[in-house]
Amino acid sequence: MLFSLAGAFLLGAVAQAAVIVPGAAWTDTDGNVIQAHGGGFLEVDSTWYWFGEDKSHNSGSFKAVSCYSSSDLMTWTREQDALSPVAGTNISTDNIVERPKVIYNEKNSEYVMWFHSDSSNYGAAQQGVATASTPCGPYDYRGSFQPLGAESRDMGLFVDGTAYVLYASDNNQNFKISRLDEDFYTVEEQVNVISASTLESPGVLKHDGTYYLIASHTSGWAPNPNKFFTASSISGTFSSEADIAPSSTRTYYSQNTYNLPLGSDALYAGDRWRPNLLGSSRYIWLPLSFASGRPELVWADVWSVDIGAGTYTIAEGTTYEAESATRSGNATLESNSAFSEGQAVGYLGNGGSVIFEDVEGTGAAQWVSIYYANGDSDYRTLTVSVNGGDAVTVDQPDSGGGHVVLSVPVQLTLNAGSNTLTFGSGQDSYAGDLDKIIVYTAS
Numbered sequence: 174m175l176f177s178l179a180g181a182f183l184l185g186a187v188a189q190a191a192v193i194v195p196g197a198a199w200t201d202t203d204g205n206v207i208q209a210h211g212g213g214f215l216e217v218d219s220t221w222y223w224f225g226e227d228k229s230h231n232s233g234s235f236k237a238v239s240c241y242s243s244s245d246l247m248t249w250t251r252e253q254d255a256l257s258p259v260a261g262t263n264i265s266t267d268n269i270v271e272r273p274k275v276i277y278n279e280k281n282s283e284y285v286m287w288f289h290s291d292s293s294n295y296g297a298a299q300q301g302v303a304t305a306s307t308p309c310g311p312y313d314y315r316g317s318f319q320p321l322g323a324e325s326r327d328m329g330l331f332v333d334g335t336a337y338v339l340y341a342s343d344n345n346q347n348f349k350i351s352r353l354d355e356d357f358y359t360v361e362e363q364v365n366v367i368s369a370s371t372l373e374s375p376g377v378l379k380h381d382g383t384y385y386l387i388a389s390h391t392s393g394w395a396p397n398p399n400k401f402f403t404a405s406s407i408s409g410t411f412s413s414e415a416d417i418a419p420s421s422t423r424t425y426y427s428q429n430t431y432n433l434p435l436g437s438d439a440l441y442a443g444d445r446w447r448p449n450l451l452g453s454s455r456y457i458w459l460p461l462s463f464a465s466g467r468p469e470l471v472w473a474d475v476w477s478v479d480i481g482a483g484t485y486t487i488a489e490g491t492t493y494e495a496e497s498a499t500r501s502g503n504a505t506l507e508s509n510s511a512f513s514e515g516q517a518v519g520y521l522g523n524g525g526s527v528i529f530e531d532v533e534g535t536g537a538a539q540w541v542s543i544y545y546a547n548g549d550s551d552y553r554t555l556t557v558s559v560n561g562g563d564a565v566t567v568d569q570p571d572s573g574g575g576h577v578v579l580s581v582p583v584q585l586t587l588n589a590g591s592n593t594l595t596f597g598s599g600q601d602s603y604a605g606d607l608d609k610i611i612v613y614t615a616s
């Protein structure tokens with residue numbers, strides 16, 4: 174009786190997992206992978222809405238702007254689509270609709286969505302506007318235009334009493350900020366330009382009276398070191414750029430999409446784009462800490478947020494170093510200062526494997542983070558088998574040249590007590606160098 178009660182409790186805990194796991198396939202309350210890329214967020218009466226691009230068709234063309242709701246920013250329910258293609262218009266299924274952002278217009282009691290509206294070859298370079306009377310709409314498309322007659326591609330919105338659109342203009346060379354009209358239907362006045370800055374994926378945070386612009390540079394779908402700039406007003410002169418994360422990690426393989434104030438810190442929401450499998454692009458959400466006085470991403474394998482309290486908690490796990498595990502076949506010890514304790518195991522796959530014994534488990538599904546280095550220019554994969562069971566294959570995005578270490582999560586069900594985890598067996602391609610694993614009790 175006691176045993177089955179405990180089992181039921183653990184199952185319940187799995188179903189209601191309230192954690193953020195950057196890089197995981199994040200599922201909604203129906204168990205489907207969340208499709209809300211290039212997303213934006215809006216709070217209405219303590220409910221959060223996440224708007225984004227549905228890329229489940231693995232194509233750049235417009236399928237839908239999805240809408241998800243949540244009370245805690247971690248558990249998301251898919252609502253009706255907020256914006257759907259309209260045949261014969263600039264938002265048909267032949268067009269591009271990216272980076273949807275929604276703000277509320279008090280004057281008209283109306284929700285207003287702005288997005289990057291484009292032709293399939295990105296030649297139109299417009300902003301699109303749609304409106305609705307409820308957060309998830311469906312929204313009515315009002316039209317697409319070039320703001321003040323200039324090109325606009327990646328964009329975001331910022332509201333500070335007045336609303337502004339932030340956008341990459343002039344063939345992505347000049348970054349502009351323009352003020353919207355009172356209805357939020359159009360652009361009235363350009364208030365700022367950062368010339369020759371080549372910025373994309375912008376967000377603005379106001380923190381302690383300072384305006385922080387956060388943006389990536391332009392490298393297509395591939396990640397680059399995202400930057401921040403500061404100014405004392407939205408129309409003021411922005412500082413020169415500085416990194417928000419160690420530049421070698423290329424923003425932990427992500428691109429900014431939205432920045433949400435979180436108490437004395439902020440939440441960074443980014444996309445890990447996968448251009449040849451767009452629907453499998455992942456979300457990289459991380460704490461953006463201001464503890465040092467400047468915004469810095471804090472890597473967290475597993476974490477949770479309390480949006481009401483304005484706090485976050487990073488889970489602690491148990492670390493197992495690869496060099497302390499048993500190597501088999503061609504698996505080779507690698508030394509580099511980039512690795513934890515200076516060592517990792519290379520030549521996994523193609524007959525090389527590494528076996529971790531005595532890995533402590535809870536008996537339920539739990540997150541395991543795999544720290545690796547993949548110096549290729551494309552993804553590698555790594556197999557994981559628990560106690561000799563069927564192997565699970567984990568994607569390992571290219572982590573940059575040299576020995577840059579990133580981590581990717583996998584959810585495994587370990588036995589309560591001791592387990593044997595085997596990595597790299599049964600695969601005929603090479604996996605990344607394995608630095609260490611961290612086993613979390615959270616599911």
Ligand SMILES: *[C@@H]1O[C@H](CO)[C@@H](O)[C@H](O)[C@H]1NC(C)=O
Binds near residue numbers: 263315317
């Ligand atoms: C559609 O885009 C074209 C330019 O590509 C523009 O001239 C036209 O006004 C747009 N139509 C609507 C309804 O937004």
Ligand SMILES: *[C@@H]1O[C@H](CO)[C@@H](O)[C@H](O)[C@H]1NC(C)=O
Binds near residue numbers: 502523524525
């Ligand atoms: C070790 O690698 C060599 C190629 O470098 C390969 O021919 C051999 O089969 C590998 N050994 C094992 C046990 O996989």
